[in-house]
Amino acid sequence: MDAERDEPIRQRLTRGEAKARTRALLLDAAARVFARKGFTGASVEEVAEAAGFSTGALYSNFDSKEALFLELLSHRQTDRITEAAQALNSHEVGTGEAAAELGRLLIDVADKDIDFAPLQAEFWLYAIRNPEVLDTLAAKLREPRRALEDVISTSLARQGAPAGVSPEAVATVVAALFQGLVRQRRIDPSSVSEALFGQALKWIFVGISASDVPAPDDGD
Amino acid sequence: MDAERDEPIRQRLTRGEAKARTRALLLDAAARVFARKGFTGASVEEVAEAAGFSTGALYSNFDSKEALFLELLSHRQTDRITEAAQALNSHEVGTGEAAAELGRLLIDVADKDIDFAPLQAEFWLYAIRNPEVLDTLAAKLREPRRALEDVISTSLARQGAPAGVSPEAVATVVAALFQGLVRQRRIDPSSVSEALFGQALKWIFVGISASDVPAPDDGD
DNA sequence: GTCTATAGAGCGATAGAC
DNA sequence: GTCTATCGCTCTATAGAC
Numbered sequence: 001m002d003a004e005r006d007e008p009i010r011q012r013l014t015r016g017e018a019k020a021r022t023r024a025l026l027l028d029a030a031a032r033v034f035a036r037k038g039f040t041g042a043s044v045e046e047v048a049e050a051a052g053f054s055t056g057a058l059y060s061n062f063d064s065k066e067a068l069f070l071e072l073l074s075h076r077q078t079d080r081i082t083e084a085a086q087a088l089n090s091h092e093v094g095t096g097e098a099a100a101e102l103g104r105l106l107i108d109v110a111d112k113d114i115d116f117a118p119l120q121a122e123f124w125l126y127a128i129r130n131p132e133v134l135d136t137l138a139a140k141l142r143e144p145r146r147a148l149e150d151v152i153s154t155s156l157a158r159q160g161a162p163a164g165v166s167p168e169a170v171a172t173v174v175a176a177l178f179q180g181l182v183r184q185r186r187i188d189p190s191s192v193s194e195a196l197f198g199q200a201l202k203w204i205f206v207g208i209s210a211s212d213v214p215a216p217d218d219g220d
Numbered sequence: 221m222d223a224e225r226d227e228p229i230r231q232r233l234t235r236g237e238a239k240a241r242t243r244a245l246l247l248d249a250a251a252r253v254f255a256r257k258g259f260t261g262a263s264v265e266e267v268a269e270a271a272g273f274s275t276g277a278l279y280s281n282f283d284s285k286e287a288l289f290l291e292l293l294s295h296r297q298t299d300r301i302t303e304a305a306q307a308l309n310s311h312e313v314g315t316g317e318a319a320a321e322l323g324r325l326l327i328d329v330a331d332k333d334i335d336f337a338p339l340q341a342e343f344w345l346y347a348i349r350n351p352e353v354l355d356t357l358a359a360k361l362r363e364p365r366r367a368l369e370d371v372i373s374t375s376l377a378r379q380g381a382p383a384g385v386s387p388e389a390v391a392t393v394v395a396a397l398f399q400g401l402v403r404q405r406r407i408d409p410s411s412v413s414e415a416l417f418g419q420a421l422k423w424i425f426v427g428i429s430a431s432d433v434p435a436p437d438d439g440d
Numbered sequence: 441g442t443c444t445a446t447a448g449a450g451c452g453a454t455a456g457a458c
Numbered sequence: 459g460t461c462t463a464t465c466g467c468t469c470t471a472t473a474g475a476c
Contacts, residue, residue, distance in 0.1 A: 019441070038345060040261040043469060057442045059471065118348060121341050125258060128338060128406050138408045172411050173420045176400025177393065184396050186348050188358045191392050200393045204420070207427025239459070263451060275453080277460045285452065 023061050025051040027076055030068050035115035039069050039122050073123050074136045079144040080109050080116060081175055085151045093155035093205055099198025106178060106197045110185040117182050145171055161208050170208070174201065243281050245271045247296055250288050255335035259289050259342050293343050294356045299364040300329050300336060301395055305371045313375035313425055319418025326398060326417045330405040337402050365391055381428050393424065 013021065029051035033042045044065050048058040062068040087105055091098035109116055127137040152174065153167035177200060185192035233241065249271035253262045264285050268278040282288040307325055311318035329336055347357040372394065373387035397420060405412035 015441075022441080036349065038258070038260055038349075040258055044471085045469085054443055055471080056444075056473095060441055065470070118345055121345055124403060124407070125338055125341055129256065129258075134407060141407065168411065169413075169416055169419065172401070172404060172416065173397065173423075176404050176412075177397045178400070179403070180396025180398070180400035181392070183344060183399070184392060187344070187354060187361065191388065192396075193389075196389055196392065199389065200424070203393075203424045203427035203431060205427070206430050207423035207425070210426050210430045211423060235459080242459080264453085265451085274461050276455095276462075279453065280459055 019061070022051075022053065022057060026053065026058055026061055026068070027072060030072055031076065031119060032115055034069060034072070034122055035119040038118075039065075039126060044068075069126070070133065070136075072119075073126065073133065074140055079141070080105070080113070081141075081178065082144040082147050084174070084178060085144065085147040088148070088151045088155065093152070093159070093201070096198075099195070099202055101198075102201060103194040103196070103198040106181055106192075107185070107194045110182045110192070111189075117179075117186060120179070121183075145175060148175060155205070156208065159205065159209055161205075162211060165208050165211075170204070173204065177201075239281070242271075242273065242277060246273065246278055246281055246288070247292060250292055251296065251339060252335055254289060254292070254342055255339040259285075259346060264288075289346070290353065290356075292339075293346065293353065294360055299361070300325070300333070301361075301398065302364040302367050304394075304398060305364065305367040308368070308371045308375065313372070313379070313421070316418075319415070319422055321418075322421060323414040323416070323418040326401055326412075327405070327414045330402045330412070331409075337399075337406060340399070341403075365395060368395060375425070376428065379425065379429055381425075382431060385428050385431075390424070390428070394421065397421075 026047065030047045033047045033050050036042075037046065044058055045055050047065075047068070048055045051058075058068070062071065083105055084102060087101040088098055091101060123137055127134050149167045149171040152170050156165060156167060156170070178197065181192050181197055181200075246267065250267045253267045253270050256262075257266065264278055265275050267285075267288070268275045271278075278288070282291065303325055304322060307321040308318055311321060343357055347354050369387045369391040372390050376385060376387060376390065398417065401412050401417055401420075
């Protein structure tokens with residue numbers, strides 16, 4: 001509509017671009033603040049200020065504090081499980097290299113990406129307390145899980161696992177173990193060494209290959 | 221000091237007993253309410269009313285909302301891991317009976333004891349956000365973990381596991397897997413069947429026995 | 441579109457009656 | 459020891475200036 005004035009703005013953004021940038025900055029800040037203070041414990045003012053804006057700007061971009069949180073929950077889940085799948089893909093499962101890489105990933109998530117696990121915990125708590133978003137969270141987790149499942153599936157085939165073993169089941173176990181160990185490391189780092197996750201995966205894959213075929217019936 | 225009046229109270233409690241009963245009721249209610257609404261999301265009035273008292277009674281028994289929560293965190297952790305250890309103890313690890321029993325326990329915790337997992341999550345989030353209680357939480361988890369470790373230790377010996385395998389490491393893996401699967405079942409029950417936990421444990425123990433001795437150096 | 445200022449509601453904690 | 463009433467504060471969300 002009206003021509004953009006050539007004010008000395010950083011990169012000459014159109015209005016739409018500027019708004020999108022504000023939204024993105026607010027979402028980044030929200031992820032940090034919600035992770036550190038919790039959804040209910042964090043105030044919208046804290047989130048807005050962490051992004052360099054005021055509460056008015058926040059409410060011009062999101063309907064409510066809850067809407068901002070739900071946007072994070074459903075559209076900004078940078079899932080580290082996908083990275084695990086890639087680590088498993090680049091090396092052979094059960095080898096020392098894959099184990100080492102996965103161990104490093106776990107320690108990295110637990111020690112460096114300090115906001116990841118608490119934010120996931122906030123999502124999980126919100127979802128089980130507000131069942132209407134349970135499906136949203138499940139859907140968001142399905143995609144990286146599928147990636148993990150694919151990698152596991154081919155690995156199982158390659159190492160000649162019994163036919164009855166379901167890749168879904170193994171993927172569920174691997175993901176649950178990963179999350180559980182990350183949390184345990186935050187409580188007591190010495191109990192979760194860098195080698196532990198890789199070691200556990202080796203046990204699991206060796207155990208699968210060595211097992212007989214009594215297929216676990218998957219389903220509830 | 222003064223003789224107790226024989227008022228027609230339910231069971232004729234001394235003052236001290238009555239106060240202890242009130243405290244216990246408040247703690248029970250706090251566990252429920254904090255699990256369902258979160259520590260910050262729950263109000264002290266909600267907790268007090270859930271116990272059948274007023275906020276005044278609550279503050280006469282606890283210094284603050286936080287003190288009540290910390291009392292729960294440090295002294296009322298009914299840990300289900302201990303039950304897992306007992307289930308593992310009554311049967312031989314790796315057998316179908318032990319697997320079935322552990323599967324049942326996991327489903328029970330996830331589906332029936334609906335307040336357990338969210339309350340643990342609240343404890344974990346509070347601890348990582350308030351590092352001064354990290355040790356308190358770690359200490360509270362150490363006891364049941366030790367029980368699990370003992371059972372695993374004897375099981376490993378009985379089934380002739382390689383010498384380099386540390387029972388602590390296996391116990392950490394088993395506990396992490398348990399918690400991870402319970403949480404996953406709350407999101408998507410169909411992905412965590414009753415058989416899955418037992419199956420995963422079988423894989424792990426078979427895998428340990430079949431593994432060579434490259435001991436994972438435990439320690440950070 | 442973003443700011444400042446504020447309305448309106450709910451909360452943690454305390455005081456005083458009993 | 460427990461209850462009722464309330465203080466003081468913080469919060470979400472909105473209104474109006476720019």
